[in-house]
Amino acid sequence: xxxxxxxxxxxxxxxxxxxxxxxxxxxxxxxxxxxxxxxxxxxxxxxxx
Numbered sequence: 001x002x003x004x005x006x007x008x009x010x011x012x013x014x015x016x017x018x019x020x021x022x023x024x025x026x027x028x029x030x031x032x033x034x035x036x037x038x039x040x041x042x043x044x045x046x047x048x049x
Contacts, residue, residue, distance in 0.1 A: 007032075017031065017032065017035075
């Protein structure tokens with residue numbers, strides 16, 4: 001289940017993430033979700049080690 005949230009980003013961060021999302025042929029929302037998911041998985045891996 002997906003939920004909508006409002007998010008405020010610094011201009012340069014938004015520009016960079018938009019560029020990366022376009023390069024990956026994803027929407028901004030999809031790209032941010034993918035990046036956050038990968039970050040959370042990495043935190044879980046570090047916690048298990």
